[in-house]
Amino acid sequence: MILYRMVDGWIVEHNDKAISLEVSLDKLLTHPDLHTFLHHRIRAASASVPLDHSKLRAPIESQEVWAAGVTYFRSRVARMEESEQAGSFYDRVYSAQRPELFFKCMPAKVVGPNAPVAIRSDATWSVPEPELVLVIDPKGKIVGYTIGNDMSSRDIEGENPLYLPQAKIYDRSCAIGPGILVQDGPLPPGTRITLNIVRGQTTVFSGDTTLDQMKRQPEELVAYLYCDQTFSAGCFLFTGTGIVPPDSFTLKTGDNIRITIDGIGTLPNPVG
Numbered sequence: 001m002i003l004y005r006m007v008d009g010w011i012v013e014h015n016d017k018a019i020s021l022e023v024s025l026d027k028l029l030t031h032p033d034l035h036t037f038l039h040h041r042i043r044a045a046s047a048s049v050p051l052d053h054s055k056l057r058a059p060i061e062s063q064e065v066w067a068a069g070v071t072y073f074r075s076r077v078a079r080m081e082e083s084e085q086a087g088s089f090y091d092r093v094y095s096a097q098r099p100e101l102f103f104k105c106m107p108a109k110v111v112g113p114n115a116p117v118a119i120r121s122d123a124t125w126s127v128p129e130p131e132l133v134l135v136i137d138p139k140g141k142i143v144g145y146t147i148g149n150d151m152s153s154r155d156i157e158g159e160n161p162l163y164l165p166q167a168k169i170y171d172r173s174c175a176i177g178p179g180i181l182v183q184d185g186p187l188p189p190g191t192r193i194t195l196n197i198v199r200g201q202t203t204v205f206s207g208d209t210t211l212d213q214m215k216r217q218p219e220e221l222v223a224y225l226y227c228d229q230t231f232s233a234g235c236f237l238f239t240g241t242g243i244v245p246p247d248s249f250t251l252k253t254g255d256n257i258r259i260t261i262d263g264i265g266t267l268p269n270p271v272g
Contacts, residue, residue, distance in 0.1 A: 001013065001014040001035070001042070001181070001182045001183070002014075002179040002180065002181050002182070002264070002265070003021075003028075003059060003144070003180040003182055004018075004051065004056055004059065004178065004179040005025070005057045005058065005059045005112070005179075006052070006055050006056065007055045007057060009021065009022070011049065011051060012038050013179075014038075014042050016048070017042060017045070018049050018050075018051045019041060019045040019048065024061055025060070025061045025063075026061050026234075029063075029137045029143065030137065030138060030233075030234075034143045034144075034182060035143070035182055054114075056112055056113045056114070056177060056178050057112045057177075058107075058110045058113075058115075058177055059146060059176060059177055060107050061233065062107060063107060063231070063233055063234050063235055064103070064235050065104040065105050065106070065110060065176075065236045065237075065238070066101060066238070067101070067150055067238035067240075068099050068101055068216070068240045069093070069101075069102065070240065071214050071215055071221075071239060071240030072213055072214055072215065072241060072242035099216055101221070101225055102164060102165070103165075104168060104169065104173075104238060105174045109170075109171055109172065109173060109174055110175070110176055111172050111269065112176065112177045113177040113267055113268055113269070114268055115172075115269060116269065116270050116271065116272030117149060117172050117174075117175050117257070117271055117272070118151065118170065118172035118173060118271070118272065119153075119251055119252075119271060120153045120156070120167075120173070122156075124155050124250065125153065125154045125155035125158075125250045126152065126153050126154070127151075127154055127244065127249065127250065128150075128151055128152075128195065128197070128257045129150040129151070129152050129241040129244075130148075130149060130193055130194075130195040130259040131147075131150055131193075131239055131240060132147070132148070132193065132211065132238075132239045133145065133147065133176060133236050133239070134218055134236070134239060135180050135236060136222055136225075136226075136231070136234055136235045136236070137234045138231055138233065138234050140223070140226040142186075142218055142219070142222060143234075144181055144183070145181045145187060145264060146179065146180045147177060147259050147265070147266075148236075148238045148267075149174070149175040149176075149257060149259055150168065150173075150238050150241065151168075151172075151173040151174065151175075152167055153166070175269045176267070177265075178264075178266065179264070179265065181264045186218065187211060187262075187263065188211070188262075190210050190211070190212060191210060191262045191263065192208055192260075193209050193243065193259070193261050194206070194208040194243075194260045194261075195208070195243045195257070196257075196258045197256070197257055197258075198255065198258075199252065199256075200254075204249070204255070205245045205249055207245070208243065213242045214239065214240065216240075218237075218239060221237060222237065252271065254270070255270070256268065256269075257269050257270070257271065
């Protein structure tokens with residue numbers, strides 16, 4: 001089942017049947033068994049409603065957005081390349097028991113499918129970071145998955161790791177969508193993530209990875225995030241990227257970014 005946020009409310013789709021939900025995501029994430037609840041609602045509905053993908057919004061309400069870093073080997077290498085002085089720092093983060101977790105943004109800074117993401121104006125080296133995003137309920141249970149684009153200014157972070165918030169947090173620096181895959185249990189290890197960046201009519205970068213390349217388990221990341229923290233409406237957690245464009249690449253205004261994850265869909269965003 002996939003939850004979509006439309007201009008006028010939420011829709012859940014399953015087996016080509018879509019129904020409207022007169023309830024907020026904040027409320028849905030407090031349900032003790034969201035998967036079963038949505039199945040019952042779909043079976044009880046007599047008719048399907050139209051699903052207009054042009055009206056999709058970011059599938060988030062009042063949830064905070066957090067992120068994990070250096071969870072893939074490729075990300076470790078890229079971070080070490082950004083800053084020679086901090087190279088061993090990122091190596092230690094990759095190998096440490098405690099993961100790197102950082103605050104990404106509040107919902108107001110999140111954009112949805114087809115909405116423009118932004119390049120920070122004082123950055124010279126910017127990239128998208130395609131990531132699996134965990135949707136977590138207030139009790140710390142993973143109830144769903146979506147796609148995220150963690151826009152990042154590599155030159156700012158590379159200058160000094162303490163500049164991470166400036167490299168990561170700014171208006172339209174985060175995209176989420178197209179919907180939330182609600183299911184019991186984890187995604188298959190072979191689940192593929194792909195990134196394509198088109199400039200004009202030319203693909204200027206493409207890459208892919210699979211979830212089995214991620215060093216840390218989602219449950220481990222959630223346990224650290226929820227340690228001594230309360231998320232009354234649940235939380236979204238980016239799980240890190242295993243796809244990093246080469247050092248010679250930087251995004252430009254007008255580029256089109258497409259991130260696809262098996263079973264969830266595609267998150268398209270222009271750079272504007």
